[in-house]
Amino acid sequence: xxxxxxxxxxxxxxxxxxxxxxxxxxxxxxxxxxxxxxxxxxxxxxxxxxxxxxxxxxxxxxxxxxxxxxxxxxxxxxxxxxxxxxxxxxxxxxxxxxxxxxxxxxxxxxxxxxxxxxxxxxxxxxxxxxxxxxxxxxxxxxxxxxxxxxxxxxxxxxxxxxxxxxxxxxxxxxxxxxxxxxxxxxxxxxxxxxxxxxxxxxxxxxxxxxxxxxxxxxxxxxxxxxxxxxxxxxxxxxxxxxxxxxxxxxxxxxxxxxxxxxxxxxxxxxxxxxxxxxxxxxxxxxxxxxxxxxxxxxxxxxxxxxxxxxxxxxxxxxxxxxxxxxxxxxxxxxxxxxxxxxxxxxxxxxxxxxxxxxxxxxxxxxxxxxxxxxxxxxxxxxxxxxxxxxxxxxxx
Ligand code: PLP
Numbered sequence: 001x002x003x004x005x006x007x008x009x010x011x012x013x014x015x016x017x018x019x020x021x022x023x024x025x026x027x028x029x030x031x032x033x034x035x036x037x038x039x040x041x042x043x044x045x046x047x048x049x050x051x052x053x054x055x056x057x058x059x060x061x062x063x064x065x066x067x068x069x070x071x072x073x074x075x076x077x078x079x080x081x082x083x084x085x086x087x088x089x090x091x092x093x094x095x096x097x098x099x100x101x102x103x104x105x106x107x108x109x110x111x112x113x114x115x116x117x118x119x120x121x122x123x124x125x126x127x128x129x130x131x132x133x134x135x136x137x138x139x140x141x142x143x144x145x146x147x148x149x150x151x152x153x154x155x156x157x158x159x160x161x162x163x164x165x166x167x168x169x170x171x172x173x174x175x176x177x178x179x180x181x182x183x184x185x186x187x188x189x190x191x192x193x194x195x196x197x198x199x200x201x202x203x204x205x206x207x208x209x210x211x212x213x214x215x216x217x218x219x220x221x222x223x224x225x226x227x228x229x230x231x232x233x234x235x236x237x238x239x240x241x242x243x244x245x246x247x248x249x250x251x252x253x254x255x256x257x258x259x260x261x262x263x264x265x266x267x268x269x270x271x272x273x274x275x276x277x278x279x280x281x282x283x284x285x286x287x288x289x290x291x292x293x294x295x296x297x298x299x300x301x302x303x304x305x306x307x308x309x310x311x312x313x314x315x316x317x318x319x320x321x322x323x324x325x326x327x328x329x330x331x332x333x334x335x336x337x338x339x340x341x342x343x344x345x346x347x348x349x350x351x352x353x354x355x356x357x358x359x360x361x362x363x364x365x366x367x368x369x370x371x372x373x374x375x376x377x378x379x380x381x382x383x384x385x386x387x388x389x390x391x392x393x394x395x396x
Contacts, residue, residue, distance in 0.1 A: 101268040221250050236334075
């Protein structure tokens with residue numbers, strides 16, 4: 001029997017904590033950059049379920065890999081060896097900058113960041129962590145205490161001590177804090193939730209030099225920017241980031257195409273400080289997640305998605321910048337913040353009514369796009385048509 005849409009909404013609202021302002025869509029299936037709802041409507045998905053659906057919805061290569069693994073073995077922990085895990089680690093490191101030698105698999109972004117900070121403290125023997133105004137790093141105790149965006153940090157009170165706030169892009173503010181109590185400097189190289197904010201390339205270089213000079217571990221939170229979103233595998237090592245590679249790089253979101261999985265990539269120097277039982281996780285490194293990691297990277301390679309992001313991203317940026325009521329378009333590749341001169345809430349809603357899913361951000365004037373890496377030029381054209389129509393619906 002098919003459940004009617006009304007029942008699903010009512011059931012979920014009745015039994016699930018009301019922690020999200022939900023879009024009134026009952027999703028049923030997805031393909032590429034499209035989501036199909038149970039009422040028969042089809043939505044262009046420019047948000048990817050919080051930047052997760054990087055390979056598009058239900059990429060056949062990823063689906064086949066997960067299915068095959070599920071039939072063999074769904075899970076065993078890190079206490080045993082597994083070819084699936086070995087191959088996933090090898091594949092991930094093969095696309096990462098050469099400085100990284102090892103990986104620790106987790107289940108989420110916040111868990112990756114918790115472990116990254118712990119590794120920095122274990123490596124340096126120091127307690128403090130510098131993070132930045134506008135940065136978001138997760139919702140567990142240490143990660144939320146490292147988050148200086150909006151109200152989040154207060155939600156984590158009493159916060160973990162030893163978190164210091166510097167100004168994103170302001171190297172002097174970092175220098176002033178970076179004494180011999182500081183274990184790590186951690187940043188989102190492009191601050192997504194804050195409205196897609198970037199720093200000038202010199203900033204990343206200055207952070208690298210400062211970290212080297214003062215024996216501090218540099219951590220990039222690439223939970224949004226990693227796995228092809230910027231048009232390169234990572235922000236680390238990219239031109240926009242002045243070629244800088246950190247000591248630890250954290251991942252999640254796109255890494256498993258929707259299967260929950262995260263990772264910390266570390267250099268040989270960091271790995272040398274980590275001993276048996278320093279870190280642990282029950283589910284991290286499980287076989288289904290590992291099959292998804294390898295297949296996700298293979299799918300991006302097979303379908304030339306990095307080239308697609310670079311090409312279609314350039315086109316999208318150019319076309320958006322031509323729009324009259326757009327103040328600024330920021331970001332890289334398929335991590336895009338479109339700033340308007342007024343709050344975007346009504347526009348976001350009008351686009352949804354026109355069957356286009358976009359994202360908002362911590363900056364009420366910024367509409368955020370985090371589409372699947374397979375988004376096509378014709379999808380962009382459709383979006384632009386709907387964007388103009390939505391603006392006109394609002395009398396703009
Ligand atoms: N770091 C960044 C940059 C994020 O965008 C997020 C989630 O939005 C996180 C960390 C936390 O990831 P998760 O929700 O998987 O714990």
